[in-house]
Amino acid sequence: MSTQQGAPLIAARDLTKTYGRTGAALRGACVELAAGEILAVTGASGSGKSTLLHCLAGIVTPDEGAVVYGQRRLDQLSEADRTLLRRTDFGVVFQFGQLIPELTALDNAALPLLLAGTSRGQARERADAWLERFGVRGQAELRPGEMSGGQAQRVALARALVTEPKAVFADEPTGALDSLAGEQVMTALVHTAREAGTAVLLVTHDAQTAAYADREVELRDGTVLEVAEAPDLAETAQPTEAPQVTEAGHEG
Amino acid sequence: MSTRHVLLGLLATGPSHGYDLKRRHDARFPQARPLAYGQVYTTLQRLVRDGLAEVEGTDADGGPERTRYRATDEGARELADWLGRIAPPAPFVTNEIFAKVVVAILTATAGAPADPAAYLRDQRAAHKARMRELTAVKANPDADLATVLSADYALHHLDADLRWMTTTAGRLPALTQEIQHP
Ligand SMILES: Nc1ncnc2c1ncn2[C@@H]1O[C@H](COP(=O)(O)OP(=O)(O)OP(=O)(O)O)[C@@H](O)[C@H]1O
Numbered sequence: 001m002s003t004q005q006g007a008p009l010i011a012a013r014d015l016t017k018t019y020g021r022t023g024a025a026l027r028g029a030c031v032e033l034a035a036g037e038i039l040a041v042t043g044a045s046g047s048g049k050s051t052l053l054h055c056l057a058g059i060v061t062p063d064e065g066a067v068v069y070g071q072r073r074l075d076q077l078s079e080a081d082r083t084l085l086r087r088t089d090f091g092v093v094f095q096f097g098q099l100i101p102e103l104t105a106l107d108n109a110a111l112p113l114l115l116a117g118t119s120r121g122q123a124r125e126r127a128d129a130w131l132e133r134f135g136v137r138g139q140a141e142l143r144p145g146e147m148s149g150g151q152a153q154r155v156a157l158a159r160a161l162v163t164e165p166k167a168v169f170a171d172e173p174t175g176a177l178d179s180l181a182g183e184q185v186m187t188a189l190v191h192t193a194r195e196a197g198t199a200v201l202l203v204t205h206d207a208q209t210a211a212y213a214d215r216e217v218e219l220r221d222g223t224v225l226e227v228a229e230a231p232d233l234a235e236t237a238q239p240t241e242a243p244q245v246t247e248a249g250h251e252g
Numbered sequence: 253m254s255t256r257h258v259l260l261g262l263l264a265t266g267p268s269h270g271y272d273l274k275r276r277h278d279a280r281f282p283q284a285r286p287l288a289y290g291q292v293y294t295t296l297q298r299l300v301r302d303g304l305a306e307v308e309g310t311d312a313d314g315g316p317e318r319t320r321y322r323a324t325d326e327g328a329r330e331l332a333d334w335l336g337r338i339a340p341p342a343p344f345v346t347n348e349i350f351a352k353v354v355v356a357i358l359t360a361t362a363g364a365p366a367d368p369a370a371y372l373r374d375q376r377a378a379h380k381a382r383m384r385e386l387t388a389v390k391a392n393p394d395a396d397l398a399t400v401l402s403a404d405y406a407l408h409h410l411d412a413d414l415r416w417m418t419t420t421a422g423r424l425p426a427l428t429q430e431i432q433h434p
C-alpha cells in the first residue's frame with residue numbers, strides 16, 4: 001500500500017556480490033519488481049539468479065548497490081529487522097519446498113502466522129483456506145515425506161502466501177517436477193498471486209515456466225539484460241494462431 | 253499435416269457434410285489455420301476416389317443440397333494404420349530460423365550486412381513473447397481441452413527452437429571462426 005502508482009515495489013540498483021574465491025556472482029545488477037507484477041529471472045547456471053533473488057528478499061546483503069523496498073534500504077537494515085520484514089512482507093519458495101518434515105501440511109502452512117503471533121486456531125483456519133486454494137486440502141494431515149513433490153511444492157506455496165505478503169520469491173519452484181506437476185504448481189501460483197495482488201519474482205531456467213510471467217529479464221555473468229520486447233509480433237502471427245507446424249518429411 | 257487423415261478421423265465418428273467437417277475441424281484444432289472449404293471439398297473427392305469414404309446420401313432441409321459422406325471399411329483400416337504409424341523424427345531440418353542463421357553467418361563473414369547475433373536475440377524475444385501469450389491462453393480456467401492441447405504442442409516446439417537458438421548464440425564465435433578459417 002505504501003508504493004505510489006508507478007514506483008516499483010522493490011528496486012535493486014547496481015548490486016555486486018562476490019563470494020570468497022568463486023568470483024563475482026553479481027556485477028552491477030539492476031532490476032525492478034512492480035507491485036503485483038510477475039517477473040521471471042532467467043539465465044544460465046551460475047549467472048547469479050539465486051544470488052539476485054537472495055539480495056532482493058533480504059536473505060543476503062550485497063557488497064555494493066542498493067535494495068530499496070518502499071521507503072527503506074533493505075541492504076542497510078539490521079539482520080533482526082530484515083528477518084521481521086521478511087516474515088510479514090515476503091514469502092519464499094525454493095526448488096525443494098523445505099517444509100519441516102515433522103509437521104503436517106497444515107501446520108507447515110500455518111507456521112509463518114504462528115511466528116507472526118497469530119493464535120493457533122486462527123492460523124490453522126487461514127492455512128486451511130490456502131491449502132484449499134492450492135488444491136492440497138486433502139493432504140492437510142500428511143507430513144512432507146508422505147506427499148508427492150508437486151503436492152509438497154503447493155503446500156510450500158500456501159505457506160509462502162499465507163501471510164498475504166507483498167512479494168513472493170520463488171527459486172526454481174518447478175525445478176524438481178515433471179511438466180504436468182510443474183504446470184499445476186505454476187497455474188496455482190499465478191492465479192492466487194493475481195487474486196491477492198502479490199508480486200512474484202520467479203527464478204527459473206525453464207522457458208515454459210518463465211512464460212507464466214508478465215515480463216522476463218535475463219542474467220548473464222551477474223548483470224541483468226532486459227529481454228527485448230518482441231518486434232512487431234502482431235504482424236507475424238495473430239494471437240490465437242499458432243505457428244504452422246510443418247510435416248517433418250516431404251509429401252509422397 | 254495430413255488433412256486427409258484428420259478428415260477421415262472426423263468422418264469415423266459419424267457421417268457428415270463437408271461444411272460440418274470444416275466446423276468440427278476448426279473446433280478441434282483451435283490454434284491451427286482454419287480449413288478452407290475448398291480444401292475440405294477436394295479432400296473428400298480424393299477420399300471417395302481412393303475408396304476410403306463414400307457418399308451416403310444428400311440432405312436439403314429447405315436449403316441447398318448437401319452431400320453426406322461416411323468412411324468405408326477401407327477408410328477405417330487406413331485411419332487405424334495412420335494413427336499407429338510413427339512420424340519420421342525430423343529427417344530433414346527445414347526450419348526457416350535455422351536457414352536464416354546459417355545464411356547470416358555465411359554472408360556476415362563475407363562482409364554482407366548480416367548480424368546473426370542480433371537476429372537470434374530478436375527471434376528469441378519473439379518466441380518468448382509468443383510463449384507468454386500461449387501460456388495465458390492455456391492457463392485461463394475456461395480453456396477447453398482442445399485449446400490446452402494445441403497450446404501445449406506449440407509451447408513445446410517453441411521451447412525446442414528457443415533452446416537451439418540459445419545454444420547457437422553461444423556457438424556463434426566458434427562457428428564464425430570456422431567459416432573464416434576452414
Ligand atoms: N554460498 C556461496 N558460496 C560461494 N559461492 C557461491 C555461493 N552462492 C553462489 N555462489 C557462486 O556465485 C555464482 C552465482 O551463483 P548463483 O547460485 O546465484 O547462480 P544461479 O544463476 O542461481 O545458478 P543455478 O541456475 O545453477 O542455480 C556462481 O559462480 C556460484 O558458484
Ligand SMILES: [Mg+2]
Pocket residue numbers: 049050051171
Ligand atoms: Mg540458482
